[in-house]
Amino acid sequence: MNQANHSRFPAWSPRALLRNRAFLTVAIVILVWVVAGFAKPGFGSYGHLRYLLELAAVIGLVAIGQTYVVIAGGIDLSVGAIVTVSAVGVPLVALSGDGSGTFAVLIILVAATSIGFLNGLGVAYLRIHPMIMTLAMATFLQGVLILIAGGTAISAQNPLLAWLGNARIIGIPAGVLLWAVVSGAALAVLHATPFGARLYALGANPLASALSGINVQATTMAVYAVSGLAAGLAGVLILGMNGQGYVGIGDPYLLASIAAVVLGGTSILGGSGSYAGTIPGAILLVTITALITVVNASAGWRSILFGSLILLLLLLSGRESQRR
Amino acid sequence: MTPQAIIKANGLSKSFFGNPVLQNVSIALEPGRIHALLGENGAGKSTLINLLSGALAPDGGEIEIDGRSHRRLTPSEARRAGIAVVQQELSLTSDLSIAENIGLGAYPRRFGLIDYKALARKAREVCDLVGLEENLSTPVGDLPLGRRQMVEIAKALFRKPRILVLDEPTSSLSAHEAQTLTRLLQRLRAEGTAILYISHRLNEVMRLCEHVTVLKDGKVTADRSLQGVDAAGLVRLMVGRDPGDLFPHWTPSPERQTIVEVTGFSSGLLRDIDLEIKRGEILGLGGLVGQGQEDLLLGLYGALPASARRAVFNNVAGLPSSVSRANALGLAYVPADRKREGLHLIHSIAWNMMLPDFGKARGLSRRDPAAERKLATELADRLSIKGDLTRQVQALSGGNQQKVALAKWMPADPPILLLNDPTRGVDVETKREIYVLLRRFAAQGKAIVLSSSDTPELVHLCDRVAVMREGGIAALLEREKISEEAIVAAAMGAEAAKVAA
Known part of the structure; x- marks a missing residue:
């Protein structure tokens, strides 16, 4: 029996590691x-x-949701706006009796999740293309933010966030620890639960998934809600690190999250990939940015260099996946 | 002295993914003759047309046009030779007007621009031929199906073909339109056009055509003049085959208790049908392609909106409202298009087998990889799927893919199996394995609904066969009445009566 099992499921081999995108x-x-x-x-x-x-x-947290959505065959273009909502929103909902600031953070996380849920509702039931739905949502949120916050930066008086942004536990920043814990949970859900398997099913073949008894609508709504929650969490962290939020603070994280997902080997077409690749993808992204800052060039040239490097890396990894 | 054939195919062969679809097929089309091409679903008619029009390249054989032989024909060579095809699936662009569709690809030009005046004039001519009186600037999408079919025919005529191929042109036409077409074809014949005419309406063929080629499983079983042949003779020509010992011995199952009962069931094409499905039986769904068989299966499965006056599934009243509800009631569905609807090609064999369970289990519960492996290994052993189960499903042959599509439902042990053409594109050996499996299921007391485009399958495997036609059940044949002749006659005979009326 054991023997048969072995032939049906080949044992782990070092060669497999070389084809593993996350490892690469x-x-x-x-x-x-x-x-x-x-x-x-x-x-x-x-x-x-x-x-x-x-x-x-921060990128890694946003990219949790993006990875989930992309694996499930969609894309979320509203993550930047949700990061901003969260970073601007926490100071706005500060309550008098909420000494630690926990309550404000919870309210904002619920709000961010709801925004994601609305995205999912539009995609699942109104059959709006994810790109259109989430882009429209981003534009809508942008408008609301400008009306509420205007052009000024809002400072947060939130002890929880101040701790999150500045504390170190045995030398490791609290934000990084938060990322590590949430990443562990995200990986477990993706690879060790039926929900995670449903995401891969949805992204690879939604029709076959539906005919196999998978509730496509519910799964779609859940995955966009997770994306909203992850972006909200990133917004909270960035507020803690920055001390203040302003409109546009989350904008860079849209492209960054997608780039981290794709650099990590998740197919933009859906159905395959892992958050295990997105983690080094996010680190690679900030490393490249840091290296470019070192180069003595104007902001314009740095941006051009950054874009070209991303394309180059994607070309290299794309060739790699073709060779398989 | 017979006239020289314009186009002649000699010994054409074609396989798809190792399944031979045409074997050594020869056909000759002569000017001024309407040549009928007959055969059951999947006999290879459409493939033959695609070879003649250059859409596909043959694996073997040659095509001879005006005495010059070609190894293969490109679509443009075929067009230049004067071959025009009216496809069964309409190839019109619904946003373009009638005139634009007719002229598409062959627009008259003036100073490098489309000459709309000349286009309108020429399009008018062919439209008059087929009796299209509509304004030529009407978008085709606004026309009913029958009129669109006429536009399709006009489009073929616009190119002034010497060889006109019509693939089931009358299936969507009204009696009046069909008459217009008949007159048109007779006129083209008089003008010396060679016509290849494919139809399932036998009386039409008897009336119109002079010569017939019959295809059966990719081989020519008859190539003769229609003189002295009657409709029954044609049916015999189409189904005459030795079933061999492909099928397991049929033995009735002891259990015959009704498990599904619907009355006044409507879904998609289906209107108001009554049906009873019993434990221990294989109920066949026969008939021509697209007469509502798939709608029936999907409607029962909760995947297509459906309604019924009365419905009982496994002692529970009411139709399943969703696929997960249907699964809970004990239904499982294996789709015909396994690549698009049945399987996740980029995922592994083992993963695909677990999929229904992923849908059913609590979303955030823990998966048990050891149990999954054990189950997958058992399923693979049971269905003799060989080799590494971590391979992607797309690496498997059609037959093995079909086994995976069946295997994934077995852990749930559903008492009602809905199978949509499970042996399509499957090699003979796997077909046999699937047949044995299905009979074994029936013996275990499961209810199996088998929709099939393969008539012998229905004859040798099923306890009852419902022959579907135009969204209804044209005939319900009991075991002793099931024969290929009876099924084909029920699928077509009723149509003959309608056209005559």
Whole structure:
């Protein structure tokens, strides 16, 4: 029996590791860090790497939801706006009796989840294309934010967030720890629960999934709600790190989240990939940004360089997946 | 002295993914003759047309046009040779006008631009031929199906073909339109056009055609003049085959208790049908393609909106409102198009087998990888799916893919199986395995509904056969009455009566 099992499910082999996109992305990150550490003094210092991880944590949190949505065959273009809603919203809902600020954070997380849920509702029941639905949602939120917050930055007086943004536990920033814990949960849900399996089913073949008894509508709504929650959580963290929120604070995270997902080897067409690749994807992204900042060039050139590097990396990894 | 054939196919063969669809098929089309091409669903008629029009390249054989032979024909060569095809699936662009559709790809030009005046004039001519009186600037999407079919025919005529191929042109036409078409074809024949005419309406064929080629499982079983042949003779020509020992021995199952009962059931094409499905039987659904068989299965499965005056499933009243509800009532569905509807091609064999359970289990419960592996191995052993179960399903042959599509329902042990053409594109060996499996299920007291485009399958496997026609049940044949002749006659005979009326 055991023998038969073995032939049906081949044992793990080192060769499989070389075809594992998550592992390859980790290898690239380490390679870049080692090379940059030697080339530029100070890059490899613990302080700098810790700083990079803090930046990556925000992208990584947003990209949890994006990874889920992309695996399920959709895309969420409203994550940037939801990050902003959360970063601007927490100071606005501050209540007098809420000394620790926990309550404000919870309200905002519920709100962010609801926004995602609305996205899911539009995609699942109104059959609006995810790109249109989430883009319209982003535009709508932008308008609401401008009406409420205007052009000013709003400072947060929230002890919980201040702790989240600045505390270190045995030398590790609280934000990075938050990212690590949430990542663990995200990976477990994706790979060890039926819900996670449904996401892969939906992204690979929605029709066959429906005919196999999977509730496509409910799963779609749930996955966009998760995306809203993850973006909301990232917004809370960024507010804690920044001390204040303003309209537009979340904008860079839209492209960053998609880039991290794709750099990590998740197919933009849905159905395959893992958050395990998105984590090094997010780290790679901030590392490249940091390296470009070192280059003595104007902001315009840096942006061009950044875009070109992303394309180059994607081309390389795309060729890799074709070779399989 | 017979006239020289314009186009001749000699010994054409074609396989799809290793399944031979045409084997050594020869046909010759002569000017001024209407040549009928007959055969059951899946006999290879459409493939033959696609070879003649250059849409597909043959694996073997040659096509001879005006005495010049070609290994293969490109679509443009076929067009230049004067071959025009009226497809069964309409190939019109619904947003373009009638005139634009007719001229598409062959627009008259003036100074490099489309000459709309000339287009309108020429389109008018062919429309008059087919009796289209509509304004030529009407978008085709606004026309009823029958009129669209006439536009399709006009489009073929616009190219002034020497060889006109019509694939079931009358299936969507009214009696009046069919008459217009008949007159048109007679006129084209007089003008010396070679016509290849495919139809399931036998009396039409008897009236119109002079010569017939019959295809059966990709082989020519008759190529003769229609003189002295009657309709019954044609049916014999189409179904005459030795079933061999492909099918397991049929033995009745002891259990015959009704498990599904619907009255006044409507869904999609279906209007107001009554049906009873019993434990221990295989109920066949026969008839021509697209007469509502799929709508019946999907409607019962809760995947298509349906209504019924009365419905009882497994002692529970009411129709299942969703697929998960249907699964809970003990129904399982295996789709005909397994690549698009049945399987997740990029995922592994084992993963595909677990899918219905993923849908059913609590979303955030823990999966048990060891149990999953054990179950997948058992299922693979039971259905003799060989090899590594972590391979992607798309790496498997059609037959093995079908086994995976069946296997995934077995853990739930559903008492009611709805199967939509489960042996389509499946090799003979796997077909046999599936047949044995289905009879075994029936013996275990399961109810099986088997929709099939393969008539022998219905004859040798089923306890009862419902022959469907135009969204209704044209005949319900009991075991002793089931024969290929009876099924084909029920699928077509009633149609003959309607056209005559």
